[in-house]
Amino acid sequence: MSHDFSNKYPNKPVPVAQQDMAIDSPKRRHALKTLVQGAATVLTGVALTEQVTASAQAQAQAMGMMGGMMGGMPGQSKSASISSGLFTHPMPIPPQLKGEADSSGVRTYALNVMAGQHSELVPGLKTATWGYNGAILGPTIRVPQGKPVRFDISNGLDQSTTVHWHGAHVPGHADGGPHNLIAAGKQTSVSFSLNQPAATLWYHPHPDNRTGPQVYAGLAGLLLVDDGLDARLGMPHTYGVDDFPVVIQDRRITEKGQLDYMNSMMDIMGMKGDRFLVNGIEQPFVGVPGQWIRLRLLNGSNARIYNLCFADERPFHVVASDAGLLEQPAERTELVLAPAERAEIMVDLGDMQGKKLVLRSDSAKVIPGLNRMPMAMDGYDKGRFDLLELRVGAPTAKTGHLPKRMASIPTLKADAPIRKFTLQDMNMGKMRRMMMGGGLQSDNKSTGPGGMSMGIGGRHLFSINDQYMNPKVINERVKLGSTEIWHVANDGMMAHPFHVHGISFQVLSRDGAQPPAYERGWKDVVLVHSGQTVQLIARFDQPAGDDHPFMYHCHILEHEDNGMMGQFTVS
Numbered sequence: 001m002s003h004d005f006s007n008k009y010p011n012k013p014v015p016v017a018q019q020d021m022a023i024d025s026p027k028r029r030h031a032l033k034t035l036v037q038g039a040a041t042v043l044t045g046v047a048l049t050e051q052v053t054a055s056a057q058a059q060a061q062a063m064g065m066m067g068g069m070m071g072g073m074p075g076q077s078k079s080a081s082i083s084s085g086l087f088t089h090p091m092p093i094p095p096q097l098k099g100e101a102d103s104s105g106v107r108t109y110a111l112n113v114m115a116g117q118h119s120e121l122v123p124g125l126k127t128a129t130w131g132y133n134g135a136i137l138g139p140t141i142r143v144p145q146g147k148p149v150r151f152d153i154s155n156g157l158d159q160s161t162t163v164h165w166h167g168a169h170v171p172g173h174a175d176g177g178p179h180n181l182i183a184a185g186k187q188t189s190v191s192f193s194l195n196q197p198a199a200t201l202w203y204h205p206h207p208d209n210r211t212g213p214q215v216y217a218g219l220a221g222l223l224l225v226d227d228g229l230d231a232r233l234g235m236p237h238t239y240g241v242d243d244f245p246v247v248i249q250d251r252r253i254t255e256k257g258q259l260d261y262m263n264s265m266m267d268i269m270g271m272k273g274d275r276f277l278v279n280g281i282e283q284p285f286v287g288v289p290g291q292w293i294r295l296r297l298l299n300g301s302n303a304r305i306y307n308l309c310f311a312d313e314r315p316f317h318v319v320a321s322d323a324g325l326l327e328q329p330a331e332r333t334e335l336v337l338a339p340a341e342r343a344e345i346m347v348d349l350g351d352m353q354g355k356k357l358v359l360r361s362d363s364a365k366v367i368p369g370l371n372r373m374p375m376a377m378d379g380y381d382k383g384r385f386d387l388l389e390l391r392v393g394a395p396t397a398k399t400g401h402l403p404k405r406m407a408s409i410p411t412l413k414a415d416a417p418i419r420k421f422t423l424q425d426m427n428m429g430k431m432r433r434m435m436m437g438g439g440l441q442s443d444n445k446s447t448g449p450g451g452m453s454m455g456i457g458g459r460h461l462f463s464i465n466d467q468y469m470n471p472k473v474i475n476e477r478v479k480l481g482s483t484e485i486w487h488v489a490n491d492g493m494m495a496h497p498f499h500v501h502g503i504s505f506q507v508l509s510r511d512g513a514q515p516p517a518y519e520r521g522w523k524d525v526v527l528v529h530s531g532q533t534v535q536l537i538a539r540f541d542q543p544a545g546d547d548h549p550f551m552y553h554c555h556i557l558e559h560e561d562n563g564m565m566g567q568f569t570v571s
C-alpha cells in the first residue's frame with residue numbers, strides 16, 4: 001500500500017526556489033536517496049584515491065564535493081525556505097508522575113519501559129514506537145527538591161536499556177549511564193534525592209552504542225525538580241494551563257509509517273528527520289490563555305539544532321537555562337537550542353486573545369554559521385519551519401507574571417588546574433574506514449520498533465582528546481568536592497553540544513568573551529561551535545567510582561554512540 005503524501009499534506013514545506021518538488025514529496029525523498037547513494041559511491045572512489053595520493057588538497061576537494069552534493073540540493077535556493085505547519089492535531093500534554101510516599105516518607109515512582117502500540121505521531125500513519133508507561137515519550141516526573149525518591153523501573157523491551165537522569169545531581173551508581181544496564185525483561189530500583197535548584201531536567205536511555213536509536217524510538221521524558229520558588233515569584237506554574245512542556249524532536253518516517261533510522265550515509269553525521277514533532281505529534285496546536293505563559297522547551301532531537309522564534313518575531317524572555325532559573329529574565333527574539341539543551345521561556349500573549357501564534361525554527365539565520373561542514377546540514381538547517389501553533393483563548397482567573405529577579409547564582413572559584421578537552425569529528429580517513437567497514441549496513445540490526453535499524457554504534461568516528469569511548473578506560477579523575485574549569489575546544493567542522501554528567505556548570509566564556517545573558521545560569525550542555533573554545537566551571541560534589549563513572553560527551557547521539565564520549569571518576 002502506498003501513501004499519497006502530497007494529498008494528505010497540502011501544506012507541507014515548499015522551498016521557495018523549488019515549488020515543483022516539495023521537500024516531503026515521495027519524489028523528493030527518492031531523489032534524496034539517489035543522491036545519497038551517488039555521494040557514497042563518489043566518496044568511496046575519492047577515499048581510495050586519497051589513500052594513494054594522501055593529498056590534503058584532494059581531501060579538501062572531496063569534502064567540498066560532498067558538501068556541494070549533500071549540503072545543497074541541486075536547484076535549492078540559498079535563501080530561506082518557509083515550511084508551514086499542519087496544526088491538525090492537539091499537542092499532547094504528558095501526564096504528571098508525582099510518586100507515592102510510603103510509610104517511611106520515600107516517594108516511589110513506577111517507570112515501565114515498553115514497546116508501544118503503534119502511535120500516530122504523524123497524522124494518518126501508525127508507527128511502532130517505544131515509551132515509558134505508554135507508547136511514546138514518558139510522563140513528566142515531578143520530584144520535590146531534597147526529598148527522598150525511589151524509581152522502580154522495569155524493562156519490557158527485548159533488549160537492555162538504562163534510564164539516565166540528565167542534569168540530576170546523583171552519584172555515579174544512580175546516574176543511569178552505560179554501566180547501569182537493565183537487561184531485557186528485568187527490574188531495578190534506584191533511590192536518590194535531588195539537592196539542586198528547581199529545573200527542567202529530563203530522562204532518557206544511555207546504553208553504550210545504542211543511545212541514539214533508543215531515544216529515536218521514542219524514549220525520553222521530562223524530570224522537573226520543584227522547590228516552589230516559581231510560585232513564590234508569581235511565575236506561571238500550573239502544568240498544562242499556563243506552564244507547558246514542549247519536547248521538540250525530528251523524525252524521518254518510511255512510507256509504511258515506520259521510524260527510519262540511519263538509512264542514508266550522511267545520517268552518521270547526526271540523525272535528522274524531515275518531520276517535526278512536539279510532545280510526540282507532528283506540528284500540533286495547543287490552546288493557551290491570553291496572558292503570560294511559560295514554555296519548558298527541551299530539544300530532544302538526536303542531532304538537530306533549532307533557532308526558535310515566534311512567527312511575528314515578538315520578544316520573549318528566557319527565565320531558565322538547562323539546570324535552573326536565571327538571575328533575571330533575558331529578553332530575546334530568537335534562541336538557539338542544541339540537542340539536550342533546555343530553556344524555559346515566558347511570553348506575554350495578553351494582546352493575542354482569539355488569535356494564533358506559531359513557534360518555529362528560523363534555522364537559516366544561524367545554523368549554517370555554526371558549522372563548517374556543509375554535508376552535515378540539510379535543507380531545513382538552511383530554511384525555516386513551523387513547530388507548534390498556539391491558539392490563544394481567554395485568560396485564566398489566576399495570571400502569572402514575569403519576575404524582575406529570580407534565582408541567585410553563586411560565583412565559583414576554581415581550586416584545581418584547568419582540564420582540557422578537544423572535540424574532533426569526521427575526517428576523510430574516518431569516512432573511508434566507515435565505508436570500508438561496510439558503511440551503515442554491516443552490523444545494522446533491525447531490532448528497533450517496527451524493524452527500525454539500531455544504527456552502527458561503536459565505530460571510532462568521533463573523538464575527544466584523540467580518545468574513543470571505551471567502557472574499560474577511565475579518561476579523567478576528579479577530586480570529590482573540587483571546583484574545576486574545563487576548557488573545551490572544538491577542533492572539528494561541526495558544532496558539538498558538550499554535556500557532563502553529575503554536575504551543573506556555568507559557562508565562563510566563549511572564545512574569551514562573556515557568554516550571552518541567557519547562558520549565564522546553571523547548565524549541563526553547552527553548544528561549542530566549530531573552531532570555538534568554551535570554558536566551564538563546576539563543583540564536583542557527587543561521587544562516582546571506577547565501577548560507575550560519570551560520562552562527558554557530545555549530545556549529538558550518533559557522535560556519542562560512535563566514540564565521542566569519555567568517562568571520569570569523582571573521588
Ligand code: C2O
Pocket residue numbers: 164166204206340499501551553555
Ligand atoms: Cu542526556 Cu549522557 O546524557
Ligand code: CU
Pocket residue numbers: 164165166167499500501
Ligand atoms: Cu546526562
Ligand code: CU
Pocket residue numbers: 462495496497554555556559560564
Ligand atoms: Cu558531536
